[in-house]
Amino acid sequence: MIIVAPGQGETTIRHSAAGRIMTIPGPTLPVDRRYRYFNDEPALHALLDRLDPDVVEVSSPWGSPAMVARWRGRALRSLVMHADPLSAYAYRWFGGIASRGNIDRGFEFFWRHLRRLDQQFDIVVSAGASLTGRLAAGGMRKVQTLPMGVTPGIFTPALRDERLRARLLARCGLDSDATLLIGLGRLAPEKRWPMVIEAVAAAGYSHPLGLVLFGNGRERARVIRAAANNPHVQLHAPITDRGELATVLASADALVHGCEAETFCMVAAEAKASGLPLIVPDEGGASDQFVRGQGEIYQACSSSSLAEAIGRFMGSDPKLQRRRATASAATVGSMDTHFARLFEVYANAMRSPASVA
The missing domain is CATH 3.40.50.2000 (Glycogen Phosphorylase B;)
Known part of the structure; x- marks a missing residue:
């Protein structure tokens, strides 16, 4: 497993023979200097070309998945919804003065962005039924619910x-x-x-x-x-x-x-x-x-x-x-079970691409 992330420069950190972290230069977010973002699409595509992965998993609903969607590689593409921007921002900001439906209409540009990603990616992964329901109601058709879990052997x-x-x-x-x-x-x-x-x-x-x-x-x-x-x-x-x-x-x-x-x-x-x-x-x-x-x-x-x-x-x-x-x-489910199910979904999709449509 290889993690590709925006960083201060181009680096590779190898944690084991099975995994590593690679970074390409990316600027810091103006609103939170602790985070960086991808802004060099050709560099990202070039790195993906060199890696030639079987699956590319994107864990952000912002600009990164659009860059990956435009990459011409062969890999299965998976969008994992680890964030719910509409609930975290739009509904919180305007919930006191407007209905959820009106807010959704006001942020239709973001729903169009999500529906476009839904068309471009092979799988959209949601960790919970409530988020899956909202995404489906917003017009996304490839969402699969795969709940996460806890680290085994710690909580009891x-x-x-x-x-x-x-x-x-x-x-x-x-x-x-x-x-x-x-x-x-x-x-x-x-x-x-x-x-x-x-x-x-x-x-x-x-x-x-x-x-x-x-x-x-x-x-x-x-x-x-x-x-x-x-x-x-x-x-x-x-x-x-x-x-x-x-x-x-x-x-x-x-x-x-x-x-x-x-x-x-x-x-x-x-x-x-x-x-x-x-x-x-x-x-x-x-x-x-x-x-x-x-x-x-x-x-x-x-x-x-x-x-x-x-x-x-x-x-x-x-x-x-x-x-x-x-x-x-x-x-309570474990993260081991979550990843076993996730990788099984990926393997099945790679064997039968039509099954994820």
Whole structure:
């Protein structure tokens, strides 16, 4: 497997005999200098010519897939929708003043772009049923749902640590009889952490409730301001050690999530594999992860609906819901299974090209 990415220069990093990372020069994004993008189509085509791959997989819905679509190579072409720009941007920006249908009409140019890619690529891969449904409704005809999964052997309810749970609640100024919610993710506008904090504060009036949020990002100052007057909300840096993350998840009472623009919601899948009930919006990849009786679902983008959902969760039997989530944790799919299915789809498509039309 070879990853081709825009970089500062032309480099090759070989990690093993089976895989490497290659870069060609690409400028940084003006809106986020941490990222680069392809802007030299002839250089990209020349590199693909040299590599002569069997499959080219593009993981961006922006300019890169159009460049790959114009390449004259023999490879099977796959567009993987790892981003949902309409939900992350258009619906979030204009959802308060216009209906979803009107927004889609206003962004018809982007839908035309996606439909054109759908025609040019052999396969479009979606990680969740909700995204597949929206793409199909928008006129895309080659979308296949192949859910991702968690890294095997890491996340399990067996890692639950009651002493860790008590320490996390103590950081929130609460005793161990309180409810511990965990939030994980980038501090970015589409994650809606201020909305989550507002809802937690409202729900906390009727029941001792603590929120520990792990994350970092450009919205950090705004999130800190949102939590400034609530000692029961604690913000921490991201957990980089996967084993530690798995222990923290298994030791909480529920995961709370605010983003309706997820394509799969890896955080929710990892929480499910850790035996955690989910409190998630009713749109996007997080909703695909929801199991009734193992948490609560709420109206996306609504702080009051989220507060009510948290209240319902605490007013029911959280321990029973956790036992149910623990019992079904082992059914969460793995990334190994995802890639086995994905490569099987590619192999079948290469044997029978007509089957992907």
